[in-house]
Amino acid sequence: MIKINHLSKIFGKTKVLDDINLELKPNEVYCLLGKNGAGKTTLISLILDLVELTEGEISIFDKAHDSLSAEDKNRIGVAIENLALIEEISGYDYLTFVGKMYKVPKAILEQRIADLFRYFFENESDIDKNIGKYSTGMKKKIAFCAAVIHTPDLLVLDEPFSGLDPLVANQMVLFLKKYQNEQRSIFISSHDLGYVQKIATQIGVLDETKLVYNSSLQNFTEEGEQALDAALLKILHPNEAELDKIDWI
Amino acid sequence: MIASLFWINLKRFFKSLKKPLELLGQILLFFVAGFYGFFAGYILNEFESSKTDKLANSQANYFIVLIISFVALITLLRMFRPTYIPQRRFLLKYYPISLFTRYVATVLTDFQKSYFFYLSIFLLTAFVVMKNDKFYFLASAFGALIGAHLLRRLIQYLIDFKLKSAGILASISSILIIFLLFWFIENHDILLVLAPIFLFFAGFFADTQIIENRRQEVVRKKKQTNIYWKMLWNNKKIRTPLIVGFALKLIILSVDLVMVKLEGKQLFDGKFIYWLLVSPTIIFTYVFNNTWGFWRSLWVNFALQSTPFNKIVPIIFRALLLPILADIIITFSIVPFAWSDYVFLFSFYFTNLLFLIAFSFLWSVILPKPINQVIPKKGSTTPWGAFASFIAVGVLSLMTMSDWFYFLIPLFLILAVIAFKVAHDIYSEKKYKLFETLFKE
Numbered sequence: 277m278i279k280i281n282h283l284s285k286i287f288g289k290t291k292v293l294d295d296i297n298l299e300l301k302p303n304e305v306y307c308l309l310g311k312n313g314a315g316k317t318t319l320i321s322l323i324l325d326l327v328e329l330t331e332g333e334i335s336i337f338d339k340a341h342d343s344l345s346a347e348d349k350n351r352i353g354v355a356i357e358n359l360a361l362i363e364e365i366s367g368y369d370y371l372t373f374v375g376k377m378y379k380v381p382k383a384i385l386e387q388r389i390a391d392l393f394r395y396f397f398e399n400e401s402d403i404d405k406n407i408g409k410y411s412t413g414m415k416k417k418i419a420f421c422a423a424v425i426h427t428p429d430l431l432v433l434d435e436p437f438s439g440l441d442p443l444v445a446n447q448m449v450l451f452l453k454k455y456q457n458e459q460r461s462i463f464i465s466s467h468d469l470g471y472v473q474k475i476a477t478q479i480g481v482l483d484e485t486k487l488v489y490n491s492s493l494q495n496f497t498e499e500g501e502q503a504l505d506a507a508l509l510k511i512l513h514p515n516e517a518e519l520d521k522i523d524w525i
Numbered sequence: 526m527i528a529s530l531f532w533i534n535l536k537r538f539f540k541s542l543k544k545p546l547e548l549l550g551q552i553l554l555f556f557v558a559g560f561y562g563f564f565a566g567y568i569l570n571e572f573e574s575s576k577t578d579k580l581a582n583s584q585a586n587y588f589i590v591l592i593i594s595f596v597a598l599i600t601l602l603r604m605f606r607p608t609y610i611p612q613r614r615f616l617l618k619y620y621p622i623s624l625f626t627r628y629v630a631t632v633l634t635d636f637q638k639s640y641f642f643y644l645s646i647f648l649l650t651a652f653v654v655m656k657n658d659k660f661y662f663l664a665s666a667f668g669a670l671i672g673a674h675l676l677r678r679l680i681q682y683l684i685d686f687k688l689k690s691a692g693i694l695a696s697i698s699s700i701l702i703i704f705l706l707f708w709f710i711e712n713h714d715i716l717l718v719l720a721p722i723f724l725f726f727a728g729f730f731a732d733t734q735i736i737e738n739r740r741q742e743v744v745r746k747k748k749q750t751n752i753y754w755k756m757l758w759n760n761k762k763i764r765t766p767l768i769v770g771f772a773l774k775l776i777i778l779s780v781d782l783v784m785v786k787l788e789g790k791q792l793f794d795g796k797f798i799y800w801l802l803v804s805p806t807i808i809f810t811y812v813f814n815n816t817w818g819f820w821r822s823l824w825v826n827f828a829l830q831s832t833p834f835n836k837i838v839p840i841i842f843r844a845l846l847l848p849i850l851a852d853i854i855i856t857f858s859i860v861p862f863a864w865s866d867y868v869f870l871f872s873f874y875f876t877n878l879l880f881l882i883a884f885s886f887l888w889s890v891i892l893p894k895p896i897n898q899v900i901p902k903k904g905s906t907t908p909w910g911a912f913a914s915f916i917a918v919g920v921l922s923l924m925t926m927s928d929w930f931y932f933l934i935p936l937f938l939i940l941a942v943i944a945f946k947v948a949h950d951i952y953s954e955k956k957y958k959l960f961e962t963l964f965k966e
Binding site: 321324325326327328344345346349350352354359360361362363364365366369373374377378406408 | 831
């Protein structure tokens with residue numbers, strides 16, 4: 277689905293990503309972990325061809341990522357922060373707009389909007405509210421609904437669980453588990469290790485511009501011998517030494 | 526019962542005025558209807574100012590027929606937008622009632638719609654302004670209005686109801702009879718009185734022939750509304766500058782009109798600044814020379830789907846349409862009364878419009894600006910775009926000096942085509958810059 281070879285990205289004089297190599301195959305859920313500012317969102321923006329590559333190559337569906345046809349793009353669903361949410365219109369209008377863009381037949385679209393809303397939203401009247409008036413969690417949910425409304429083969433989600441209450445976050449995990457099949461792949465960047473552990477098949481860790489870990493979840497947790505957060509802390513080396521210097525706490 | 530229905534409609538109307546947009550719309554419609562009524566009456570008076578001039582008299586008659594035909598035609602065309610609401614829903618306490626009472630009630634309440642109110646304002650204003658044949662005009666126009674509405678009702682019976690065969694036959698025959706009578710009989714004055722009476726009873730007969738309830742209630746479920754309107758109105762960063770700009774334009778052009786009528790002198794001596802205000806520049810220098818700065822989320826949706834430039838253009842154009850229409854209404858409701866050279870006015874305005882639309886695509890792609898405030902301190906669009914727009918207006922206003930400068934029109938149109946082509950060609954290359962600029966934190 278996605279293949280990245282020797283990818284580097286430089287903004288001005290700052291190297292943000294350096295020699296990244298990874299592959300996402302069908303039926304895999306790749307979770308990208310890393311500190312804030314590690315370059316996770318930049319990597320996603322590069323995959324989605326929103327930001328220009330400095331070096332290397334990205335291929336999606338075995339084609340260069342910047343030469344995908346509209347049909348290829350219709351096979352990708354994206355929820356990247358709240359960038360694509362049109363706040364001036366209602367949730368219903370937005371999902372209809374996205375569905376039409378991805379050429380979902382009208383009757384199917386109506387059904388999917390109704391189903392997604394019933395599943396993710398407690399109050400169905402929220403569908404007619406303008407997105408600008410939604411809470412952070414509601415925006416996250418509507419962005420997710422828009423990403424899956426055309427049932428894409430490749431789902432790219434940037435921090436899908438942040439801002440969600442545990443109940444809805446778990447609903448999203450269940451949804452993703454059901455969504456996943458042999459033809460589909462999911463690429464997620466996230467900090468929420470609890471939810472990542474429930475769905476990930478592959479783990480990548482970004483640190484200091486490099487992909488410092490890239491393997492299966494089993495390898496990462498040593499066949500479940502250690503918790504995901506402990507495994508991550510082994511790689512990222514938290515700055516504990518500095519804590520000893522703070523004597524006023 | 527009819528009073529109750531009238532009260533319900535009145536309450537609904539006043540409730541709608543609580544929304545500022547509705548209120549603004551109603552006020553605007555009121556003045557537009559009154560203005561065009563005044564305009565029609567004024568033109569008729571001009572035609573008839575010379576009694577001995579046969580040509581002028583025939584032109585006046587022709588103009589009256591034109592107004593009446595227009596009223597009848599647009600009333601008939603309303604059948605494409607059915608608005609049936611079962612009266613029973615509101616008036617349960619009066620039911621059961623006789624078929625005839627119900628029919629009369631529904632016909633009368635049909636006329637309690639804002640469409641008829643504004644059309645009546647138009648006709649009554651024309652009636653007040655007119656000096657000759659005013660009662661003839663009023664009776665004919667209202668005859669045409671009522672007749673066309675009843676004809677429209679009759680046609681809609683065939684669409685909305687399942688009728689007995691006698692009802693279908695009678696309705697179709699009545700419609701054909703009306704059309705044939707108007708086609709073959711020259712004296713339409715009598716027909717304008719008789720046709721509404723005939724259609725009223727034909728409608729009642731059709732009403733008695735209904736064998737099934739309405740196939741569907743044709744009140745549209747208001748879920749998806751015009752998203753282009755919402756994107757304009759619900760975006761404070763767009764709404765505020767446009768309203769301020771239009772209000773300024775309206776005030777200054779009105780002051781100019783008063784000055785011309787009272788002193789015979791144009792504001793700013795009819796020089797560059799005056800034409801800058803007449804042109805549609807404001808829409809572009811305030812908003813549309815930086816379309817994606819205001820609608821960056823909309824743009825990201827296109828970018829994610831790799832929507833080609835030529836498919837994005839119609840969408841921007843639909844968003845542009847409402848401000849353009851507002852500008853056209855403001856400009857052409859006032860300026861023609863202050864400036865009598867209509868050829869120049871139309872050429873100047875529409876050449877400018879096409880030029881500015883094409884260049885707005887280009888500026889939006891090559892020089893985007895992130896918009897983080899309602900009124901950004903450094904301006905909301907590129908200064909280069911504003912500068913080019915001002916130059917264009919200044920150069921085109923040279924057409925007031927000599928007819929030779931009309932050669933500028935094809936030149937401007939060629940420049941517009943070039944600007945559009947350049948925007949089209951560089952879009953895919955510039956999209957990375959657009960993303961980095963618009964989403965710069």
